[in-house]
Amino acid sequence: MPEIIINDQQIEVPEGTNLILAARKLGIDIPHFCYHPGLSVAGSCRMCQVEIEQNGRKRIDLACTNPAQDGMTVKTDSPEVKGIVKAVLEFLLLNHPTDCPICDDAGECKLQDYYMLHGLYDNRLNVDKWHKPKVHRAGPNVMLDAERCVLCGRCVRFCDEIWGEKQLGIFGHGSDEVLMNYPGKDLDNPYSGNVVDLCPVGALLDRDFHFQRRSWYLKSVKSICPSCSRGCNTYIHFDTDHDYKSAGKRIMRLKPRYNVDVNRWWICDRGRYGYSSIDNPNRALTPLIAGGETGWEQALTKSETLIRSSLKKPGPDGLALLMAPNATNEDVYLALRLFRDTVKFANLGYDIPSMEKLAADNILLTDDPYPNRRGFKDLGFGSISNTSEAAEIIEAIFAGQIKGLVVCGTNLEGMLGNQIDNLIAKLDWLIVLDTHKSSLMDKASVALPLALPAEREGTFTNVKGLVQKFEKAVEPTGQSLPLWEVLQRLGKRLNAKWSFEETHTVFKSLAEDKPEYDTLNWLATFGVNKGLYLDSW
Amino acid sequence: MRTLSDSTRQQAQALMEMYPTKEAAMLPVLHLAQKEFGLIDDEAEQVVAEVMGISPVSVRETSRFYFMYHHHPVGKYHLQVCQNISCTIMGAETILDHIKRRLGIEAEERTEDGLFSVERVECIACCDRGPAMLVNDKLHTGLTPDKIDGIIKESDPERKLDHMQSEGNKE
Ligand code: SF4
Ligand code: SF4
Ligand code: FES
Ligand code: FES
Numbered sequence: 001m002p003e004i005i006i007n008d009q010q011i012e013v014p015e016g017t018n019l020i021l022a023a024r025k026l027g028i029d030i031p032h033f034c035y036h037p038g039l040s041v042a043g044s045c046r047m048c049q050v051e052i053e054q055n056g057r058k059r060i061d062l063a064c065t066n067p068a069q070d071g072m073t074v075k076t077d078s079p080e081v082k083g084i085v086k087a088v089l090e091f092l093l094l095n096h097p098t099d100c101p102i103c104d105d106a107g108e109c110k111l112q113d114y115y116m117l118h119g120l121y122d123n124r125l126n127v128d129k130w131h132k133p134k135v136h137r138a139g140p141n142v143m144l145d146a147e148r149c150v151l152c153g154r155c156v157r158f159c160d161e162i163w164g165e166k167q168l169g170i171f172g173h174g175s176d177e178v179l180m181n182y183p184g185k186d187l188d189n190p191y192s193g194n195v196v197d198l199c200p201v202g203a204l205l206d207r208d209f210h211f212q213r214r215s216w217y218l219k220s221v222k223s224i225c226p227s228c229s230r231g232c233n234t235y236i237h238f239d240t241d242h243d244y245k246s247a248g249k250r251i252m253r254l255k256p257r258y259n260v261d262v263n264r265w266w267i268c269d270r271g272r273y274g275y276s277s278i279d280n281p282n283r284a285l286t287p288l289i290a291g292g293e294t295g296w297e298q299a300l301t302k303s304e305t306l307i308r309s310s311l312k313k314p315g316p317d318g319l320a321l322l323m324a325p326n327a328t329n330e331d332v333y334l335a336l337r338l339f340r341d342t343v344k345f346a347n348l349g350y351d352i353p354s355m356e357k358l359a360a361d362n363i364l365l366t367d368d369p370y371p372n373r374r375g376f377k378d379l380g381f382g383s384i385s386n387t388s389e390a391a392e393i394i395e396a397i398f399a400g401q402i403k404g405l406v407v408c409g410t411n412l413e414g415m416l417g418n419q420i421d422n423l424i425a426k427l428d429w430l431i432v433l434d435t436h437k438s439s440l441m442d443k444a445s446v447a448l449p450l451a452l453p454a455e456r457e458g459t460f461t462n463v464k465g466l467v468q469k470f471e472k473a474v475e476p477t478g479q480s481l482p483l484w485e486v487l488q489r490l491g492k493r494l495n496a497k498w499s500f501e502e503t504h505t506v507f508k509s510l511a512e513d514k515p516e517y518d519t520l521n522w523l524a525t526f527g528v529n530k531g532l533y534l535d536s537w
Numbered sequence: 538m539r540t541l542s543d544s545t546r547q548q549a550q551a552l553m554e555m556y557p558t559k560e561a562a563m564l565p566v567l568h569l570a571q572k573e574f575g576l577i578d579d580e581a582e583q584v585v586a587e588v589m590g591i592s593p594v595s596v597r598e599t600s601r602f603y604f605m606y607h608h609h610p611v612g613k614y615h616l617q618v619c620q621n622i623s624c625t626i627m628g629a630e631t632i633l634d635h636i637k638r639r640l641g642i643e644a645e646e647r648t649e650d651g652l653f654s655v656e657r658v659e660c661i662a663c664c665d666r667g668p669a670m671l672v673n674d675k676l677h678t679g680l681t682p683d684k685i686d687g688i689i690k691e692s693d694p695e696r697k698l699d700h701m702q703s704e705g706n707k708e
Binding site: 160165166167168169170171172173182183184185 | 579592593594595597598601602603604
């Protein structure tokens with residue numbers, strides 16, 4: 001492994017490590033625009049120049065294209081290097097509109113940061129700046145301000161190398177050069193939002209975030225995308241203190257969080273832009289009894305009464321629980337302890353042949369729209385007597401064998417269409433727990449509102465069996481509660497012998513005899529972060 | 538959508554086989570297409586992309602970088618007047634002014650009848666015989682206003698030149 005010296009500090013790095021990465025290991029940031037560890041090396045922006053001394057010779061060269069070689073001495077802060085970096089920056093900023101006050105990227109823009117760190121010159125340009133397309137729709141999710149672009153080519157390489165189709169290009173010549181999608185062809189690949197994160201300046205922007213919040217108002221927690229079984233690691237960026245624009249919008253955007261084993265630097269657009277379901281007028285806000293609003297006490301008492309009334313007749317064989325695999329491991333665990341072990345329902349089902357199979361690809365997206373099917377399997381979801389599939393349970397209801405049904409999140413309306421009323425007519429009672437309003441909730445004997453992942457903490461097990469924790473960003477909407485808490489309260493009424501106060505004690509209990517689950521160190525995670533990205537490039 | 542003739546397609550194929558990567562044949566293939574279509578507009582780019590089996594974005598990145606590909610229609614006679622240092626010293630500016638006046642158009646424009654267009658270009662490697670220009674593929678050197686008039690007359694015998702006073706002629 002080559003050993004080198006950077007600014008008088010010695011470091012040994014793996015063969016092939018370039019000087020930007022090597023310096024970063026020492027906490028030294030070599031300024032760069034075009035380099036990104038997830039993409040090929042272009043060496044085009046010229047920002048990363050350093051002084052390299054090797055075999056008795058000194059030269060100024062790029063840090064991104066030069067791998068560390070044994071015996072190199074590198075300086076990133078000599079007066080000569082500083083002068084060069086400043087000059088490169090001045091060129092890159094020559095025609096830049098410097099409209100930071102109206103730029104969504106202000107506060108997280110490399111041009112701004114580098115100007116403060118390495119520029120600080122006065123503008124010497126006394127002719128007009130060149131103008132380029134300013135508010136251009138590049139695709140369904142992304143907009144472009146071509147004047148702000150520094151032509152680093154990261155976005156171009158992302159589409160080409162990661163997605164596999166060139167959807168953006170740099171066209172023209174000299175000061176005329178402009179980054180664009182092909183005329184008449186959208187930047188519309190299912191990963192298009194990543195170019196916004198990659199863009200070091202405010203040229204490519206999220207259309208949904210345009211003029212929504214100044215970036216420095218945002219807070220951030222670590223989360224897991226619930227939109228497919230990959231379980232990409234994300235940050236939830238939220239703000240509850242500056243709601244001057246869109247009343248009630250707390251979750252402002254989702255950003256990828258680096259995880260080499262799951263999603264590297266990327267997330268897909270389905271996951272990224274799916275957050276609008278959280279601060280949504282369709283959220284279930286209060287418990288309902290027969291469609292009428294009520295409080296938790298009354299609703300739980302009613303649920304208890306209904307369940308108790310059926311324990312003798314029709315008895316366990318006539319009772320069923322359906323649960324969608326978007327519940328967390330903690331929810332599943334308590335559901336099993338309550339419905340399987342305490343009140344002993346004979347029919348527990350979750351494995352509904354997915355109605356909406358996603359278009360899987362070999363980048364991230366899987367075909368399973370649920371985040372925790374693996375967790376359900378690992379925790380042995382199912383009943384002791386019958387190994388019932390959801391579809392069989394539904395058949396049994398139509399056949400009049402099942403009289404009481406609890407539904408957690410399962411989209412029965414989507415499955416059954418207008419058959420749903422016939423199904424309800426077959427039941428003595430129906431208890432529905434869900435996050436969003438539905439006619440099923442209105443028709444249920446009791447309906448209970450649930451919190452979404454962004455409003456609570458918990459764990460999902462992804463398609464590869466990785467147990468991943470997510471944190472709470474904002475308070476549950478209305479009176480909604482995390483599912484495990486509802487199950488805890490209901491369990492208490494039904495004489496359960498267990499009792500849990502916090503999510504992580506539930507997790508501890510479920511992980512006890514499961515070595516694959518026991519590895520997750522619950523407390524070794526952060527709370528709300530100030531810095532938005534801890535892993536930005 | 539326009540399409541390239543079979544013979545041009547064959548030539549393009551042959552060019553692509555000459556290089557380790559087909560992208561390497563992009564410049565000559567674009568020239569072939571320009572010869573056939575008269576210009577490289579959006580549609581021509583897409584035809585070239587289809588023939589070469591690469592992304593239209595890559596074709597556009599190349600075609601828009603080089604000035605020798607026309608993105609707007611040029612005249613039947615396309616005058617490419619060198620504006621680099623040697624020709625300029627030899628009077629290229631006067632030549633360009635004369636052409637503009639004779640044809641009644643500005644540089645980078647085309648006459649209404651579609652016969653002539655004028656473009657300023659970089660060095661065409663005849664610095665020893667400036668001022669120089671290309672009319673389509675034909676080279677003209679040691680240009681004077683009279684020579685220009687001759688070239689225009691030769692291309693379009695019907696064209697009336699005398700109603701326009703050229704400053705170049707006054708000398
Ligand atoms: S739009 Fe952004 S990422 Fe793309 S080339 Fe310009 S500066 Fe780079
Ligand atoms: S690939 Fe799946 S987990 Fe990853 S961001 Fe997309 S929907 Fe979410
Ligand atoms: S980061 Fe090295 S040239 Fe751009
Ligand atoms: S300068 Fe005109 S041909 Fe070279």
